[in-house]
Amino acid sequence: EIVLTQSPGTLSLSPGLRATLSCRASQSLYSNYLAWYQQKPGQAPRLLIYGASSRATGIPDRFSGSGSGTDFTLTISRLEPEDFAVYYCQQYDNSPPGTFGQGTKLEIK
């Protein structure tokens, strides 16, 4: 089973700044089948990125995904107040159906 490790566990930043979240896989995702989700308190997750770098429908362009192999990054270019949430990565290279990371909490500093 592929294990995903997200870092940091918690990231404290101010609105307007850039956020960089990391997701590392225990073995290579040869097809770069990695997704990112955002979850706000009391809500279901929402798909942000799939295929490591493709934005889902309706996702603002301040969200971008990058990376390949074992190292992947979610970048939020300029933090808006509504971006503070928990972010999960998920690999679907080794299915079914794939595994989730443990999450990174992005909080307001």
Added chain:
Amino acid sequence: EVQLVESGGGLVQPGGSLRLSCAASGFTVSSNYMSWVRQAPGKGLEWVSVIYNGGNTYYADSVKGRFTISRDNSKNTLYLQMSSLRAEDTAVYYCARVMFGFNFVEYWGQGTLVTVSS
């Protein structure tokens, strides 16, 4: 518009059973990959089960032999029959539509809480 509405959650004693339902609209359940994903209180996300358009199914090891995923095409509804429930099954259960041909979630329901406790 794609909508997924779960129901059937609640409080159940250890060893008991519960059936979750997910009413779908805006698309056809039987033509898609459908899944249940759960989240224990304060914890991360865990795949529970997937049913593919052809009817093949997948179960997490933690629920294999105890949970059954199914669908009713006439009602366009997904189900999760849960039996021999344990305290560690306590979680919010999300119904999800999985991207066809892949295994990431496109759409999520709002979730239904299952609490296993005496």
